[in-house]
Amino acid sequence: YTNQESHRKEIIKKLNIDELVLNKINHFDELQIRVNLSLINGILKNHVQYDNINPLLLRISSASKSLEKIIEIVEEIDQDDKIQIISLRECNQEIKKLFPILLAKEYFREHKIKNEKEINETFHLIIDEAHNILSHQSNREAESWKDYRLELFEEIIKEGRKFGFFLAISSQRPADISETIMSQFHNFFIHRLINDKDLRLIDNVISTLDRRSKLLIPTLPQGACIITGTSFDFPQIIQVNKIEEKNQRPNSDDIDLEEFWNKGEENGEAEA
Incomplete structure (x- = not known):
């Protein structure tokens, strides 16, 4: 596993084979092979205790199997596209929380390095259904992991602007999102909300919203929203035009x- 030629020759000699070929395995399988070989090496040298390290290996195996379904590791990527859309619709709940952390952390780290001295470009991370990713209530993960997840996005929203890294989120359940994150947003597009928890959050977090506008939120028609924030002198109500061509608008x-x-009754009569 150390890639040393002496080790390689010794392994081949012990196994009585001509060559070790690992070209056909993917990167995730290679990771599991390397960590298990590292565990064996550590046990032989009394550097690690198997009972202590084995739970970590099981977590690596579980995460690798999930990530393998949605990630392809390549040598180069196409950088020409300015907009990248990543869908997690088919992913399980574990990946919906894990993958956005990996994605946001790497993009934020890379962008900070490139723009630390002078901002040459901006990066806009837009998260739809954000309550699945930024929820502060979760029974499926340890407290330490949940804290790390929220702290990462809190750092992005607090520090990102000075590096030209911006975060926009969309959610039907804003009350499920960390209040610290919600309080850092500058501008809001508020569609109809009827849940008491969501309305209380709006009341506590958005200081630029007047009482009359707050009362309108539960009765807003489809496509209408209230926009408010630092970019607007006062709250405004707008109506978003509906795209008439069904094949050109979102399937929502x-x-x-x-x-x-x-239609069901007509089909039933026709069959009869």
């Missing part, structure tokens, strides 16, 4: 139950 239309049921 509300189902028309009356039309659906009538």
Whole structure:
């Protein structure tokens, strides 16, 4: 595992084979092989205790199997596209929390290094369904891991602006998101909210929203929103135009139950 030629020859000699070929395994399998070989080496030299280190190896194995399904490691990537869209729709809950941390941390670290002395470009990280990633309530993860996850995004939203790194989030459940993160946003686009917890959060966090605008939030029609924040002198109500061509707009239309049921009855009569 140390890639030393003497070790390699000794292994081949002991195994009585001509050559070791590992070209066909992927990077995640290689990682597991290397950590297990490192564990064996540590045990032989009495550097580690198996019972102490084995739980970590199990976590590496579990995370590797999940990440292997969504990550492909390549030598070069296409940097021409200015917009990258990453969907986690098919991922389990573990990956929905783990992968955004890896992604945000690496992009933020790389961007800070490039723009530490002078900002040459900006980076905009936009997170949809952010309550799945930035939730401060989770029974599926340890407290230390949850704290690390939230602290990373809190650092990004507090320190990112001076490096030209900006964060935008979208969520139907803002009350589930860390209040520290919510309080750091400068501008808000508020669509209809009817949950008491969400409305209380809006009341506590957004100081630029007047009482009249707050009362309108539960009754806003589809496509309407209240915009407020440091970029606006006062709260404004806007109506977003609907894209008429169905194949060009997001697949998020509300189902028309009356039309659906009538269609079902017509199909039933036709079959009869």
